[in-house]
Amino acid sequence: MSSVLRPPASGQDPTTAGHYRPVSSYLAIAPPVSVVIPAMNEAENLPYVFKTLPDWIHEVVLVDGNSTDGTVEVARDLWPGVRVVAQDGRGKGDALITGFEACTGDIIVMVDADGSADGNEIVSYVSALVSGADFAKGSRFANGGGTDDMTFVRKLGNWALCTVVNRKFGARYTDLCYGYNAFWRHCLDKIDLDCTGFEVETLMNIRVVKAGLKVQEIPSHEYLRIHGTSNLRAVRDGLRVLRVILGERSNRRELRRRSHHSPMLDSVRGEVS
Numbered sequence: 193m194s195s196v197l198r199p200p201a202s203g204q205d206p207t208t209a210g211h212y213r214p215v216s217s218y219l220a221i222a223p224p225v226s227v228v229i230p231a232m233n234e235a236e237n238l239p240y241v242f243k244t245l246p247d248w249i250h251e252v253v254l255v256d257g258n259s260t261d262g263t264v265e266v267a268r269d270l271w272p273g274v275r276v277v278a279q280d281g282r283g284k285g286d287a288l289i290t291g292f293e294a295c296t297g298d299i300i301v302m303v304d305a306d307g308s309a310d311g312n313e314i315v316s317y318v319s320a321l322v323s324g325a326d327f328a329k330g331s332r333f334a335n336g337g338g339t340d341d342m343t344f345v346r347k348l349g350n351w352a353l354c355t356v357v358n359r360k361f362g363a364r365y366t367d368l369c370y371g372y373n374a375f376w377r378h379c380l381d382k383i384d385l386d387c388t389g390f391e392v393e394t395l396m397n398i399r400v401v402k403a404g405l406k407v408q409e410i411p412s413h414e415y416l417r418i419h420g421t422s423n424l425r426a427v428r429d430g431l432r433v434l435r436v437i438l439g440e441r442s443n444r445r446e447l448r449r450r451s452h453h454s455p456m457l458d459s460v461r462g463e464v465s
């Protein structure tokens with residue numbers, strides 16, 4: 193890697209696109225990375241979120257869901273360059289779609305604002321993307337992943353929904369409803385997101401596999417929400433997820449066609465790293 197390293201000249205902004213920036217002792221990257229944080233009344237959690245974000249990211253886009261607890265002020269205080277985007281609609285899906293549109297980076301990382309995601313993992317997602325994946329999909333159930341935040345009922349529901357997605361769309365996912373993912377911006381043109389709520393991650397996971405994008409699962413650990421209460425209602429949102437799964441047309445014919453050309457098979461399936 194060092195032979196292609198092109199560090200910015202001294203005094204130059206290291207986040208300028210086109211220049212390699214050191215990410216870890218074994219990786220340097222040129223593409224600018226945007227981090228999108230949907231946040232609705234998460235002021236108390238933001239210090240924990242921002243503390244773990246790496247300093248080499250290009251920008252942080254915080255999508256505010258009409259917070260009344262000072263979320264925006266706290267974010268500006270913690271990360272002076274943060275770009276705050278107001279949300280017109282409601283729901284996490286609506287917030288993420290708004291945030292993706294505002295991003296200027298080539299790589300987009302989605303990070304929850306409740307303190308459950310560790311920003312130190314971003315390097316693993318970005319490594320997968322610069323190594324050839326289109327979509328780096330966090331998984332709490334891949335080897336090395338974990339969760340402190342899921343009840344037995346949620347685990348069961350997530351497993352059942354994940355199994356249906358794998359059967360119907362020919363994926364090999366180990367996790368489905370998880371908010372920590374990263375992808376190249378060009379994926380957005382292929383998945384054309386149109387949803388408003390917590391079903392957004394499921395819709396993304398289905399559409400990337402249907403689009404034949406190369407998906408790589410990244411083991412991730414989900415920590416407990418630090419302050420406040422969840423906005424998710426297991427039954428209501430589980431049913432919304434199920435409706436999305438049932439509403440998406442299966443790509444069975446396409447899968448059958450591709451299975452006759454086995455080298456292509458992996459590009460339509462989630463791969464566990």
Ligand SMILES: Nc1nc2c(ncn2[C@@H]2O[C@H](COP(=O)(O)OP(=O)(O)OP(=O)(O)O)[C@@H](O)[C@H]2O)c(=O)[nH]1
Nearest residue numbers: 230231232255256257283284287304305422423424
């Ligand atoms: N902007 C915005 N953010 C939202 C909205 N709903 C949820 N969020 C954010 O989306 C992230 C995930 O929401 P959570 O309530 O933590 O849902 P969850 O992670 O599925 O549930 P827990 O595991 O219980 O934390 C958090 O950062 C929320 O603040 C919304 O309507 N607008």
Ligand SMILES: [Mg+2]
Nearest residue numbers: 304306308417
């Ligand atoms: Mg959460």
